[in-house]
Amino acid sequence: MQYEGFLKLCGFSEDDITKEKPRIDKAFEKAGIGPEDISRGEERVKKYFDIELPSIRKMLGIWIKEFADMTLAKEDGKTVVYPIYPSISQFGISLMMASEDLYVTTPEVLIDVVMGAIFDKINPILETAEQNGLGPGLAHCSLLQARLGSIVKGIAPMPDLTMTTGFYCDQAPKTDELLHELYGVPNIFINRSMDPNWDEWPDITERQVRFFGEEVRNSIKQFGEITGFKLTEEAFREGFRENAKRWFAFQDIQNLMRNEPQPISQNDLSTLTFYMLISPTRRFIKEGPEALQLLYKDVKDRVDRGVGVVEKGAPRITYELPSFTDPSFTYMIEKELGISIPTTVITWLTPRELTRDERFKDRCERIALGMLRRGIFHSAIGRADYYREVAEAWNLDGVIYNYLFSCRPVCLSAQIVKKYVERELGIPVLALEYDLYDSRDYSAEQVRTRVETFAEMLKVRKAAKA
Amino acid sequence: MKAMERLAEHLAKRPMELRKKRDEGAKIMGYTPGGFMPEELVYACGALPIPVGLIRGGDPEPVAISGAYIPRFIDTFCRSQIGYRESGEEPLYQTIDLLIAPITDCNNRAIADMWNFYTDVEVFRFGVPLGKTEHGYEYYLEGLYLLKEKLEKFTGVEIKDEKVREEITSSNKIRELLKEISLMRKSKRPPLSGADFARLNHASFYANKAVFAEVLESLRDELKEKEPPNIEGPRVLVTGSTLAMGDHKLYELLEAAGATIVIEEFCEGIRHYWETVNIDGALMEALANRYFRRRVPCAFFRPGRERIDFVLKLASNFNVDGIVWYQLMYRDSYDIESFYFDKICKEKDIPMLKLQSDYDMAEKGPMRTRVETFVETLKSKGR
Numbered sequence: 001m002q003y004e005g006f007l008k009l010c011g012f013s014e015d016d017i018t019k020e021k022p023r024i025d026k027a028f029e030k031a032g033i034g035p036e037d038i039s040r041g042e043e044r045v046k047k048y049f050d051i052e053l054p055s056i057r058k059m060l061g062i063w064i065k066e067f068a069d070m071t072l073a074k075e076d077g078k079t080v081v082y083p084i085y086p087s088i089s090q091f092g093i094s095l096m097m098a099s100e101d102l103y104v105t106t107p108e109v110l111i112d113v114v115m116g117a118i119f120d121k122i123n124p125i126l127e128t129a130e131q132n133g134l135g136p137g138l139a140h141c142s143l144l145q146a147r148l149g150s151i152v153k154g155i156a157p158m159p160d161l162t163m164t165t166g167f168y169c170d171q172a173p174k175t176d177e178l179l180h181e182l183y184g185v186p187n188i189f190i191n192r193s194m195d196p197n198w199d200e201w202p203d204i205t206e207r208q209v210r211f212f213g214e215e216v217r218n219s220i221k222q223f224g225e226i227t228g229f230k231l232t233e234e235a236f237r238e239g240f241r242e243n244a245k246r247w248f249a250f251q252d253i254q255n256l257m258r259n260e261p262q263p264i265s266q267n268d269l270s271t272l273t274f275y276m277l278i279s280p281t282r283r284f285i286k287e288g289p290e291a292l293q294l295l296y297k298d299v300k301d302r303v304d305r306g307v308g309v310v311e312k313g314a315p316r317i318t319y320e321l322p323s324f325t326d327p328s329f330t331y332m333i334e335k336e337l338g339i340s341i342p343t344t345v346i347t348w349l350t351p352r353e354l355t356r357d358e359r360f361k362d363r364c365e366r367i368a369l370g371m372l373r374r375g376i377f378h379s380a381i382g383r384a385d386y387y388r389e390v391a392e393a394w395n396l397d398g399v400i401y402n403y404l405f406s407c408r409p410v411c412l413s414a415q416i417v418k419k420y421v422e423r424e425l426g427i428p429v430l431a432l433e434y435d436l437y438d439s440r441d442y443s444a445e446q447v448r449t450r451v452e453t454f455a456e457m458l459k460v461r462k463a464a465k466a
Numbered sequence: 467m468k469a470m471e472r473l474a475e476h477l478a479k480r481p482m483e484l485r486k487k488r489d490e491g492a493k494i495m496g497y498t499p500g501g502f503m504p505e506e507l508v509y510a511c512g513a514l515p516i517p518v519g520l521i522r523g524g525d526p527e528p529v530a531i532s533g534a535y536i537p538r539f540i541d542t543f544c545r546s547q548i549g550y551r552e553s554g555e556e557p558l559y560q561t562i563d564l565l566i567a568p569i570t571d572c573n574n575r576a577i578a579d580m581w582n583f584y585t586d587v588e589v590f591r592f593g594v595p596l597g598k599t600e601h602g603y604e605y606y607l608e609g610l611y612l613l614k615e616k617l618e619k620f621t622g623v624e625i626k627d628e629k630v631r632e633e634i635t636s637s638n639k640i641r642e643l644l645k646e647i648s649l650m651r652k653s654k655r656p657p658l659s660g661a662d663f664a665r666l667n668h669a670s671f672y673a674n675k676a677v678f679a680e681v682l683e684s685l686r687d688e689l690k691e692k693e694p695p696n697i698e699g700p701r702v703l704v705t706g707s708t709l710a711m712g713d714h715k716l717y718e719l720l721e722a723a724g725a726t727i728v729i730e731e732f733c734e735g736i737r738h739y740w741e742t743v744n745i746d747g748a749l750m751e752a753l754a755n756r757y758f759r760r761r762v763p764c765a766f767f768r769p770g771r772e773r774i775d776f777v778l779k780l781a782s783n784f785n786v787d788g789i790v791w792y793q794l795m796y797r798d799s800y801d802i803e804s805f806y807f808d809k810i811c812k813e814k815d816i817p818m819l820k821l822q823s824d825y826d827m828a829e830k831g832p833m834r835t836r837v838e839t840f841v842e843t844l845k846s847k848g849r
């Protein structure tokens with residue numbers, strides 16, 4: 001199959017093509033990606049991602065190469081370990097540091113971005129999952145459907161171990177238990193009790209951190225026992241360092257988004273870049289720092305030139321996240337409706353999260369603390385207040401709470417987030433039932449009327465304020 | 467049966483009685499279901515625990531009302547709890563001074579979140595780790611100490627060991643009596659229908675303890691003497707996430723189709739009676755042991771095999787002919803588990819029927835057809 005043009009769009013040099021194409025050929029064959037899909041992929045990449053920027057092309061290239069690495073991991077002789085999203089990214093990176101013979105990733109994120117966002121070929125994977133335990137019509141998380149479906153279809157190799165962070169949802173651990181029951185895949189479960197009392201936020205109680213930290217610690221021990229690979233103190237430290245470097249580099253780019261006009265789209269910043277950050281991949285460890293530097297340069301250049309993707313003065317909002325599989329949603333908001341999305345709630349680290357807490361020196365506890373400080377993971381009131389915090393810090397005109405309907409911890413707080421932010425800040429919030437990973441029922445067109453009306457309202461309010 | 471009549475009379479007056487006690491200064495505690503809240507602690511401070519959420523369910527109206535507060539993609543039972551409260555029609559829900567919420571899965575947590583945000587009732591949460599590890603047990607035990615502290619502060623009453631011991635003894639008695647009565651259904655001719663046992667069990671959540679214990683003793687004696695009915699139909703085990711008080715349709719349909727429900731296993735809505743609290747040694751540890759370590763876990767616990775093995779053991783011990791899996795909409799852990807539980811049942815040649823409900827009256831017709839077909843299938847297999 002000839003698709004050098006597509007690879008060049010994704011930032012591949014001639015050398016890259018020579019070296020990587022044979023692997024990508026095999027990966028595409030496994031995934032059933034044919035000429036029609038490549039053609040569609042090319043169109044989508046040109047339409048939804050800013051390929052004018054060398055850094056975005058590089059990001060696309062990293063995704064494609066990582067996809068090949070994932071599908072061929074077993075053939076490459078790797079021991080395959082799958083953490084799950086939401087993942088503890090520094091932990092995933094640390095696991096990879098343990099040995100070159102380990103392949104670690106959250107396959108569902110990789111599958112969603114490559115098979116979904118790029119090739120728009122996620123549906124057969126979701127349907128496979130629906131026939132294998134995560135049935136339709138029951139609000140099962142479509143990200144988990146991507147995980148299960150891609151493993152059953154053999155696109156993502158059957159793992160040697162799954163590591164489920166149950167610190168947030170119940171479906172993720174149960175899905176991995178399903179894999180254990182049906183296919184014998186060993187599983188490590190990292191637990192955490194979502195029991196903070198509402199009057200505790202934003203303080204994080206020691207007992208919660210210590211419990212969650214202990215769970216992380218135990219999982220390291222179990223990881224060693226099951227895989228035979230030891231996560232050394234050095235690898236753990238290295239993982240922390242590498243993760244911090246990337247997060248801070250990303251935050252520098254994120255902070256450039258405060259400028260108007262919005263310099264790049266959330267499709268580029270979040271879908272292509274942030275999702276790589278949260279899904280630990282070896283390619284991103286190797287090529288990520290350079291890619292992030294390049295992205296910073298590209299974005300800074302746009303800021304200096306006063307160039308952007310949305311008009312200056314456009315109403316500014318935040319939302320949960322862009323769709324992992326369907327960039328047309330964000331495209332609709334930014335390009336078609338002219339609304340700026342300078343940050344998502346999840347991609348920006350609040351100043352509160354960046355302060356040191358001297359109570360916790362142990363690395364596992366620091367992981368736990370980091371997660372709990374993210375209001376979205378803390379509790380329903382933590383989530384609502386986190387939205388408030390972001391909206392206030394970024395001086396936003398409104399919020400689109402595009403809540404993932406099939407995620408219990410997210411959707412249960414839909415009305416709470418809306419009412420709380422409206423009450424605290426006096427800005428409008430659109431609580432939009434949505435699916436971040438599956439556009440069969442929740443496409444951009446499906447929600448257009450509501451989003452359009454909201455956009456018009458924001459514009460009128462902004463004009464009136466001016 | 468006289469005992470059941472006596473109980474019905476008592477329950478009819480109970481809401482007024484509780485209201486009166488509250489007016490006289492008693493504090494009324496509600497608690498979210500799941501069986502992780504040691505009621506002995508609440509009784510030991512003189513307060514009255516009423517199981518908010520443990521009893522009421524099955525009605526479509528509270529589900530509809532809940533739509534203004536929470537999206538529909540949360541477990542039906544959990545959603546309806548804010549509906550019962552905000553409708554103002556459920557007197558028990560209006561009398562609560564403190565809602566105690568042992569936090570298990572996200573659906574269950576939604577109850578606490580809704581009450582926290584939309585009502586003026588104080589909510590106290592403590593965590594139930596979803597794995598029976600040693601430090602999970604320690605976390606849960608610590609939560610019980612925090613609960614004790616909270617109760618003492620809220621009521622102004624010190625919870626003394628002798629009082630806790632007393633309450634454990636009386637609660638143990640109730641558990642033992644329920645178990646004794648339940649085990650009678652092992653016989654070829656169960657003296658008590660599944661529906662009656664479920665009603666009895668539900669009553670345990672808000673009846674006066676002493677009255678309830680007396681009723682159970684009388685009922686046990688009556689059942690021992692009574693000539694049991696001639697049962698010809700297949701014997702069925704019912705399992706799932708929640709069997710609420712008011713959600714009678716499944717039992718009605720099964721019994722109308724000629725099946726006998728001989729045993730049930732639900733995480734929520736049914737009081738767990740298989741284990742008592744062992745009062746030798748430290749009391750709080752004894753409570754934690756019984757309420758966390760030794761109770762059958764729910765489907766959202768990891769690993770989940772303990773629950774599956776327990777259900778299969780019940781099926782064997784009670785000589786069931788088939789299993790009905792009854793889950794509520796959007797209870798994700800249960801739905802996923804039902805997929806491989808079905809395969810396990812097939813391997814063991816145990817017929818299984820999976821049903822789900824959103825407390826919608828329109829479900830009853832299709833459900834009846836499926837239940838009748840299932841029961842006929844069991845009959846045709848000579849079961």
